[in-house]
Amino acid sequence: MPKYSRNVLIALCAAGAAVPAALIAQNTTETPVADKPAYGSFGFDTAGMDRSVKPGDDFYAHANGTWAKNTAIPGDESSYGAFNTLQDRSREQTRGLLEAAPDTTIGRAYATYLDTAAIERAGLTPIAPWLAKVKAVDKAGYATLLAEADRNGIDVPFAVYVGQDDKAPDTYVVSVRQAGLGMPDRDYYLSADPKLAQAKVAYQAHLARVLTLAGEPDAEARAAAILAFETAIAQVHWTRIDSRDADKRYNKMTLAQLTAAAPGFDFATYLRANRTPADTLIVAQPSAVTGIAALIAQTPVAVLRDQLLVRSLDGFAAVLPSAFDKERFAFFDTVLNGTPEQQARWKRGVAFTSAALSDEVAKVYVARYFPPATKAAADEMVRNIIAAMNRRIDKLAWMDAPTKVKAHAKLAAFVPRIGYPEKWHDYSALEIRSGDAFGNALRANQWRHDDMVAKLGQPIRRWEWGMTPMTVNAQANFGLVAITFPAAILQPPFFDPKADAAVNYGGIGAVIGHEMSHHFDDQGAKYDAQARLVQWWSDADVARFKALSQKLVAQYDAYQPLPGMHVKGALTLGENSADLAGLAAAHDAYLASLKGARPRVIDGFSADQRFYLGWAQVWRRNYREANLRQRLLTDPHAPSEQRSWIVRNMDPWYAAYRPAPTDRLYLAPAARVKIW
Template sequence: MKSALFLLLASTTLAGATVALAETADTAPAAATAAKPELGAFGFDEAGMNRAAKPGDDFYEYANGAWAKATPIPSDRSNYGMFTRLDDVSRARTREILDAVKDDRTSKIGNAYAGFLDEAAIEAKGLGPIKPWLDQIKGVKTRAEYARLAGQADRNGVGGPVGAFIGQDDKSPENYALTMFQSGLGMPDRDYYLSTDKKLADTRAAYLAHLQKVLTLAGEPNAAARAQALLAFETEIAKVHWTKIDSRDATKTYNKMTVAELVRDAPGFDFAAYFHAIGAHVDSLIVAQPSAIKGTAAIVANADLAVLKDAMLVRTLDGYSDYLPKAFSDEAFAFYGTTLSGTPQIEPRWKRGVSFVTRALSDEVSQLYVQRYFPPETKAAADTLVKNVIAAMDKRIQGLVWMAPETKVKARAKLAAFKPKIGYPDKWRDFAGLEIKRDDALGNAIRSANFEHDYNVGKLGKPIYRWEWGMTPMEVNAYANFSMNEIVFPAAILQPPFFDPHADPAVNYGGIGAVIGHEISHHFDDQGSKYDATGTLTDWWTADDVKKFNALTAQLVAQYDAYEPLPGEHVKGQLTLGENIADLAGLTVAHEAYKASLGGKPAPVIDGFTGDQRFYLGWAQVWRRNYREANLRQRLLTDPHSPSAQRAWVVRNLDPWYGAYNPDASAKLYLSQDKRVRIW
């Protein structure tokens, strides 16, 4: 269980190899190296194609159709694709590390893992270990006590009516600041409470049943009526919540105020008691969604205290269900796993144990992982590729026709100031202060949440931890951190199909090269572009730059709004705009880097595919993914990333793709020159 007061990066993620790349920008190209790539003859799985499909009608289906048809989703997954495939590899490797020390009583990670796996002990203890905390909740008599307990719950990793985190101050990135954000919902988004859509109405009914079941399992009387009251309370909170589109706007969500101003503007919740309980002794803070915080405070002020306590009770039992008797973890999974995501079966205990230990003792596990699976030459290979793609981005900026010359100078300076982080951190955190007991799974989880919380609160007033990462090396993902002006690529993503040292360079550039370009370009997307070379949220573009940029991004919004992955349910072009810009720009820049790597020579034809054809196949391959319907629906409502097929379709905006595949003007993906969106 991770504390709710965690380091939230002003960033955006991708999702979500062992030797040097075949060549750099200054060397001649090579075809597939002598050693065989992991996938297919040149790094692409040709058996997974649907050659009956026309690339111009559906490039995703053409590149991945046979794979999609032949690949079932595992019973413990809500979706399955290249990211989940590598996650399976990563967790299996981590399991080997943990299994090797699980019987060593002197090993902190071994004791944490063994304690989590001991289901018999957890079952035998029942609710005994968590009873003192539940009694605290039930014993609350006043709203001031409730606010203090909400702060303590936050420290324990249990969400309350508001949330908070410690991160860089976007307008003063050399300083840490406390940021408060909207919270209080048990379902993923306000739409789950407010939409009249039948599927979401059915989900609400299932959630009501879930609330009743959790209260019943806890031995609480009048569970049905209390569940109804709790759902009604959360529905009122949902009404004041900002949409996810507004909540991703860096400008709208930067609202700095004093604590006194917050107390004045949002009466009804004892913020002073809450801040004291979370240990954040501050005079000012940033409020992400002021109207939502004000509205929630008013709702809390008028709510029955019994309902407020029930909300905390249910959040606790759901949040810590994996450390409680099986009936609680089964019930939590039945709603959050099966109803919300369509997953039939809960993950095996060992998988959940790997996830817990990796969260609780991240750097302890990470050090062992990189020693085994990420040798120094991999870091060097990624460094080279990053430099090539950054150079291509610099060239693209210089050639822009819509950006003012003075803004280009600043944009190039920002690019030159980038700090790439490859594989794993330069410095490791110390977990010596975290107490782990072999016979106390729940206590380990709560102490871990407390430890993480206190670590982050302890940053206030200190210099920025620039060495710190927001992901472990085992995570199959990547991210851009705007305030740090950095791009980060964990070790686990530097594997096939993203990167294979024995694959054709075109496939590697279309895979990991485009991922690198994606993260670089995030710093210039609709939100990242608001941060300058120092990581400061500021206006550094001319008004004309902004006008022209917004005209281009509006075209991309309209393009994605038109996609309908489920009947009647469309991609939200505004919600997914940042990721769509990054896909478009990243692929553009990676292709330029690939062309530069050829040194002026033509790419070889391999298995009948030209270099450009292989490049775009490399891109499509990394997005192979099958979804369960419930999971896809949830993503369409809440995920800033477009579904995989639509991510592959971004190629329809790229002139070289038309040259590679020559789609007919009547093809479904075909866009005339004037309709193709070109930004970076």
């Protein structure tokens, strides 16, 4: 489930379903699991289904409907589902580890974050020197100050980072991307949708309140000027659909070329001050970057200062007086996501410490909560699904034989990463002080930036994951030809060694297949076995693949989770095609794992029914309306209900459930999308 960092959040949990016995195949030989699984009698909570809904009308509701009706979203969440259940468990586990280690660096960081009385007593004193710099900057010093802000972890109009060069993946390169928006997407500024227009009004009010809390005069007029500046930035921003295209994003330029194209901003000074001096860069969205530079040139410095002032106060709100913390929550969580209550301070403390000292926390977490047997079982499942993908490649009618050879080579190059990385970061340069919550946050941001820029000119860190073992997540990394599954996702209900194999393959097996399939989706397939961004397919392969992919785009474009708001098929194509391919490969792998045995019925469910129900339970999630609206605009994943419906393209699902041609999800065989 990728984005550009290939990071993807995944949600799994238990659900249930059943069908009339007449529809169940008469199989005889599979032995039920000996021990009781964590969920239900075979790894699936059948009480969560809604048997009144036909599978062919809404497979998500059939499997999860009772759970959805009976599960309230907690007050401190914008959505809630299986992912949250498991993340709650991981967070509680981590909390215990932090509280048990008060004399360690991680324990000190956690305890200091929780000391809100000390934060209140300090007031704005810790951030005051920085705010004074911001308020004093002129146009000549803006580029230098912006670089300092970036190192401090404050959002600035350009996102500059050090990463692999897509066309020379053994080399690190400096990249520049569009940024500069305080709200999640350009549509929040430009759309005529009444709900988004309301959010825009609320955002201006938020900007004014932050300025007022900071003691600044004329807050309303200054907030309006910030909003006007960001609205102009939104007008030059690329859409998310364009921005996900790896070919469009790869624009190598010399610094001289960028300077000539963007005379409104001193990139040479900025990069030097940002500790990323470079003669050659990758500019992801050239017209947006040059457009933002031009806007900076024509915008009064007072507006630039005010934007940076608000960004600073919002960025550090959690370690500033509670008035700033509450104000930030009121807009970004309540207005934009519908969340009525702020998370308990300890939950946010776990998140802060896990981000600031990720590997120090990870070391104790995996030692306590990740048994070797789980890693071994996951490794075996990965091998089985890779083998299934190889068999599927052989059967592809749309791919030429020479390309199939290269596709097999790419699968052979995969690096499965299970549980935790083989090497840890060194935090000896990061000082954590008791009683200095703001300073700890600032120094953690600076350490992270310095660690990133230190990569320039060095060998690729193939051991680096970019996520923690405590995170319920999975990742496909195109630059490393890797698939990654942290420890926290490899536990019930994601993966349960005591559960029925069909449920495990439909759950975590499909997730493994999904991440694997990302390397062959409409963007991942642009990277070869050596991780180079290069066309390794024939032109005819590309044309046939695009034609099949467009059918999936059209299928998802038709879904309308909110009135007037459809899923964006082009934005979610990578995730939807990975679901399609990953679930199919996992099903093949499950059948192969039986080694010829005929699986029997368990509690009235055939093997294939259990497999697809295992898939449906992965996507349990209830959304607040504001959160769902934001996801439809920004998330490359379709909502959970629509993700579960990918089964309507799979022949074995039809054999398992026998939907009628009149059922809402039914597709005639010729209309079912099959790619991998």
